[in-house]
Amino acid sequence: MKNPIAITSIASFSPLGKTTNEVWKEYLNPRTLIVEKKIGVNLNFVARLSDDLTTEVQLLRNSESKYKSLDNSVLYAILASREALKHAGWNDSKFGINIGSSRGATHLFEKNYKEFLESGKVATLTSPTTTLGNISTWVAQDLKSKGPELSHSITCSTALHALLNGIAWLQAGMAEKFLVGGSEAPLTAFTVAQMHALKIYASNEAFHQAQCDNFKGRHKQEPQCQSELVEDLLYYPCRALDLGKTKNSMVLGEGAAMACLELGKHKNALAYVTGFGYATDDLKHSISITDEAECFQKSMKMALQNVSLEEVDVVVMHAPGTIKGDKSEYKAIQKVFGKNLPMLTTNKWKVGHTFGASGMLNIEMAILMMQQQQFIGVPFVTEENPRKAIRNVLINAVGFGGNAVSVLLSKS
Template sequence: MKQPIAITGRSAISSMGTDQAEFAEARHNLTFDRKLNTWVGKLPENLQKAVKNLQNSTRNYQSLDPSVLYAMYTARETVAQAGWQKGADFGINIGSSRGATQLFEQYYSDFLKEDKSSTLASPTTTLGNISSWVAQDLQNNGPDISHSITCSTALHALLNGVAWLQAGMCDKFLVGGSEAALTPFTIAQMQAMKTYSRASANSNFPCLAFDLKKTENTMVLGEGSASVCLEIGEMPNALAYVAGVGYATEKLKHAVSISAEAECFQKSMQMAIADADSPSIDAVVMHAPGTMLGDSSEFKAINAIFGENMPLLTTNKWKIGHTFGASGLLSLDLAIYMLQTQQFVDVPFVSPQAKFKKLDTVLVNAVGFGGNAVSILLRKA
């Protein structure tokens, strides 16, 4: 890393709400949806109301998909914390795996009934819709980028922000991910792949993310958004620093597969550690989606890298579900919380790990369909 990248603002919304202290609670924030007949990670009612108020604040926002509104909500909070002014010079890169899922399905359903499309169907369902509307809301002067790299989307946005800053093309960058895909069709797709949790409505932990002893897949889909403000160099208001970045893509044997020892993760973690020149990693926030292969392969990759010097391992998906394109930044938010509070947040149904040690560095992992792995190394501010 040529220069450290300071994180000067953060905001996140999920089924956990907005309070970072909720990370430490040994209970999940998933709900059993009777209409969908399965577990999901929904935003709590107070947040749904706040997002609805944002949507109704101006006529132009009333036609926007929740994925866009979630991103706008967290973006406002993030830049306010960083002290960035509306109309300032900064770039934006906020991505999504699925994009405007709810609107797209609604418009297509209407098309099948009426044999014609709504005027706003195209502009409100394009993937670039997210960053474009965030840019309109914040009136920034700078590049506005949207993209999808499935479940590693948010961390790829962070990679892009780092690259622009290190290249001297921007001084500040807002990056993030947003997802609002709790729809019957999306969940049916996950169930068709046999990755979705089949836990009963009274299950204590419907998503057994990072439980290597589970005998079936337990992924649960969640919704949410997260973003951070990046600035180059040491900053007095830094929450944490991006010390190293890594990325890799492995050769696939199947469209949704990952190798038994997650070669892509081994490469991305090694790159991030080398980039930071930091052989000592205190904790890893795993991608760990709650699937048998996904969890075990990532664990094997971590073991291959660290061996006897295994860092503390955790994940948040057992608590809030897998939020697809937003998941990487929500994991990063957990890492920031642990660095700031010096409190390691473990997974309640996993065996206790090594004795607590000071948290100076936390590695955050994400991977998506296509074997696209990203590892971001944070250090304490």
């Protein structure tokens, strides 16, 4: 790294909560936040915001007329960004913004398109409220920033690419501070149906059958195949990082996460970015990665080129809960680290896959583990290589197209 990059604040707005204490408390709880909800006409596994956070979104929407027509992806970003700035103590407007989203104004676009199909007409604000740049623009307006406003979609690695962009601007001397992150509100019938079409989404039927089989084995009686009758069993529809699973188990979540970046050493730094890497797989088709995730091998090696492998204590994996996605990333980690693997974890068993926001939620998880000096693992996976301290954490993200990013964080 040319100069140290400090993360002086991080804030999120997700099913985990919105304050640091709420998020950490949820990570300490071994139960998942994934539940069954009707999305469209079908029951699906999803991780949704709590009722309190949903109310907060609605209050923001109703606070001023200009917010009424905005998609949830924009409102989530505004709420998370306000908190990030407050905790960083940024009192001026001299900062840049780069917020990404895999799909942008998903709900609003689908709603407006449905109205168009039915009536042949669209609402006046359809175009300006569904453009990809809509999120960063509205966050900039809300925070009264005077720096550059950038938006992009690089699918599920979007938030970490936003962090890379922020670093580039800071290292080039083109900005003093940068707000970076991702926001996603993908819990719509059409989006969930797309994941089912790819055959990667968690199946209700398969999950309930597995629960019943588990119940029979434990209690030696014939239960009805309903999850409420096996509530004594921990409820994990998304089996992220379970390398022995035989069914894909990805589940969608929603939320936003933002970090404040500053150049150099800072007393209030939560962590420092001490390495980063990026790479793209040579794909045979548009949605998968290679069997040994060559993109991750390259991005991790690039991020770790100035640190000894033995110094990396944890890898927060992308691990979406799919058979191939989890196994290929694990193989890539084996290729890079050999037999002495760091501790491995992911949060998607807990909060689902939040697409463009997922990378920054992983950054938040990494920072919390370093602050608390406590590893948060996956409840149904046994950690084989425990470390005594958490000083350096590598965070991975990859999206459709095989575009991987790896970021190394070090304790401040």
